[in-house]
Amino acid sequence: MVALDRTVAVLPSPPPITDEAFALLAAAGTQVTVISNLAATAVRTFLIRHGLDEHVRHFAARTRPDRAALPPAPDLITAAIRERAAPARSCLFVGSADLDLTAARAAGVDTIRYRRRATAPTAEPPATPPPNPWFDALAGEPSIARR
Template identity: 70%
Template sequence: MRVEELLTERDHVLVAFDGPVAELPSAGPRTDRLRVMVADRRLPRKVTRTGDPFVILAYAATIGPATERAVYAQLCRIEHEVVAAARVTPGVREALATMAAAGTQITVVSSLATAAVRTFLVIHGLAEHARHLVGRTGPDRTVLPPAPNLINAAIHERATPAESCLFVGSMDADLTAARAAGVDAIRHRRAATSPAAEPATPPPPPTPWFDALSTAAKG
């Protein structure tokens, strides 16, 4: 069976935002922008050295709820900036249209702030087919992949059994979360990065979205 048929025969396809839908740029020194908000006191070494924004967010919570809210709001603003600079994954529009035409429900799932992802889907004309979205709604890291919470929420919202769903993702944590929720998962291979070519060398043609899926990741 072709991968395209594997997806269109399912009642509900859950698609990770990072990779299958959007090619996200590096967030850059986002932890530096968060760290400066809690740097009015001596910081623990873990907070000083971390590249994980949720470590800084957890430390902000020890200072007080107002500081936690302020740091979380800044994290959401940074994510809006990152998503605004993202590119649409080649072929995803056509893939979503194909699945929607087959009657498949489509839900985009993301660990990023829900508002940032929704804005991207609307601006790039993807919300027409990916009408449902489950994203991060608060600072609780424990509900994010590899935990299955977001996948479970997507299944519950559409009232579809896990065996009728299929998940497409690029990140190991996302694929692990899907399997923990009892959902079959297929990996979307990210475009390989390589040194910049000479200006006269044309870029290679984009890989069609369905061709970038690996059925070997299913199960």
Template identity: 55%
Template sequence: MGAEKLLAERDHVLVSFDGPIVGLPAAQGFADRLRVLIEDGGLPREVARTDDLYVVLAHAATIGPATARAVYAHLCRMEHELVAVARLVPGVREALAALVAAGTQITVVTALDAEVVRAFLVLHGLAEHVRHVVGRAGPDPAVLPPAPDLITLAVRERAFPAGSCGFVGGTRADLTAARAAGIEAVHLHRAPPQTPEASWFDALSAPTKS
């Protein structure tokens, strides 16, 4: 079964935000910008040297809830900056519209703050095609990527039977997570041509089974 047919025959399609919907630039310097807010009094070595912004955010939570909220709010502002310069993947708007017309519900899965992604979807005319967005909703370390896995979280939150779902990912890690959740997945393995007739579906790989 081809990728387009697989997705059109699913009741629910989960789509990773980074890759299949937008090409996000690298979040360079984000950890440094967060560290500035909490470096008074010194930092543990692993926090002072890491490029993993979630490690910095988790450390902020150990200082106190007010600090965690302030650092998280700053992270969200940086993510707004990031998506403001992100480019929409050619053909994705038409592809999502086609899936919705076939009766499929679309859920966007993201490691970013969910409200940041919702704002992007509205700005680019995609919100009308997307039923749900599953992403971060606050600074609680227990819900920061990679735990729990966002694909599993999306399925659990929405009570989707795994067999009724398909998933479109942008990385090998996406596909691994989808398989772990028992969901058949396809991979956007190349960027669609930037032409009016570009087909987003043509850039998808063959499906992989769990």
């Protein structure tokens, strides 16, 4: 898990729409919280490195190697809700992975699923590592699934 955490911290920049979406949400008074299965230090590094930290009010991430606290368990999401002292019904979880959406629903949070638009396969494999699926999902068209 530690090697993956280090790799994510140095991935290429997320799509520009990520910063735009976070900025619009923050400007509208929305408290943006990032929740990740990755180590807290990797999440913090990624947000700062890509300038996303200015829009993110809080983040919840793995602080120990306890896999039982990861999705589909709602632990990270419920911890973020408790920390922000916000009722679950006032929160919205945006994600692309089934386990993450299941965890959000178990925490009593409405969800929106983002799916990447299908593209034709390329002849050459990409020269850079694949982007983080969570941030990459923001660049696609939304497929809304409310609980």
